[in-house]
Amino acid sequence: MKHTLKGWLADNAVTADNKTDKILLLESAGSMNLEDLLQEMFEANTGLQPETLRHVVELYHRIVKNAVLRGVQVNTGLFYAVAKFVGVVEGGKWNPEKNSIYVALTQGQEMREEIAQTSVSILGTKANVMYILETEDRKSGRKDGSATAGKNLFVRGAMLKVVGDDPSVGVTLTDRQDTITKIDPDDITINKPSELTLLLPTNLAEGEYTLTVTTQYSASKVPLKTPRSASTMVYIGGKDAGSEDEEGKLPGEV
Known part of the structure; x- marks a missing residue:
């Protein structure tokens, strides 16, 4: 099956002095959760009943x-x-407050x-688009999404300046239980923008x-009537994404 990812050209906010420097932002095709995936599996006409598909997928998740x-x-x-283990083990003892x-997960x-086999379709240039390009944990200097509680996190992107009086304006962190801070x-x-x-x-x-920035900022200096948001994943305590060799294998894999 051939795939195509669509993207919009946008100014690279990191190189503000270069007016021709562009990045490509993904045109979102929506989102899917487990229920959506199960429904699509059922519609693929496998001959299996929905409850059977759910059982198989949940069993697969549990085994993995x-x-x-x-x-x-x-x-x-x-x-x-x-x-992977995260954090320095002090005194040879595991400390859940400092270690985790x-x-x-890496692509196989x-x-x-x-x-x-995936092609890319450039839709054109999108002006005044809001996006998060990267984050940097100021404690460790890592730019892989790592972050440290109680320390500074640097966020780079475009149109990020947090302004506006709508109650939704601000920066939030949402954990996997949907608890919002x-x-x-x-x-x-x-x-800054x-x-x-x-x-x-x-x-x-x-x-x-999930780190989400919501703002009414606009390049025209006239606040947006409707706030807009940009999100990215961050990992409190650090992200150890594993390392792949040139064959794409994890350490120790043959």
């Missing part, structure tokens, strides 16, 4: 999860999954082969969060 969390490096073809377990051979406006220590510096709350538990 249990294998990874007993130390198995799982290779499904679509992705690799392996458990992170499961690294099947996904890489599909990517190689809103950053105090006073903790947005640098607030192309960059934000955020002092993260000290009480954030380690794990995966």
Whole structure:
């Protein structure tokens, strides 16, 4: 099956002095959760009933999860999954307040082969588009989505300046249980269209969060009537994405 990803050209906010420098932003085709995936599987006319499909998928999830969390490096073809330890172990003792377990997922051979067959369609130039290009954990200097509770997080992008009186305006962090933490406006220590510096709350538990910036800022200086948002994933406690060699394998894999 041939795939096509669509994208919009936008000014690269990081190189403000170069007016011809562009980046390509993905045109979103929406989002899907487990229920959506199960429905699409059923509509593929496999001959299996919805409850059977659900049972198989949930069983698959449970087997993969249990294998990874007993130390198995799982290779499904679509992705690799392996458990990693995060944090310095002081005094030879595991401290849940400073140490954590992170499961690294990297693309597998099947996904890489599909990517190689995927074409890109450029839709044109999109002016005044809002986006998050990258984040940087000021404590570690890492730009892979890592973040540290109680420390500064630098956010680069375009049209990010947090302004407006709509109640939704601001910066939020949403964990995997959909618990939302809103950053105090006073903790947005640098607030510019192309960059934000955020002092993260000290009480954030380690794990995966969706960082969302919502603003009424516009290049015309006239506030937008309807706020708009941009989001990215951050990982409190650090992200250990694993490392692939040139063959795309994880360390120790043959």
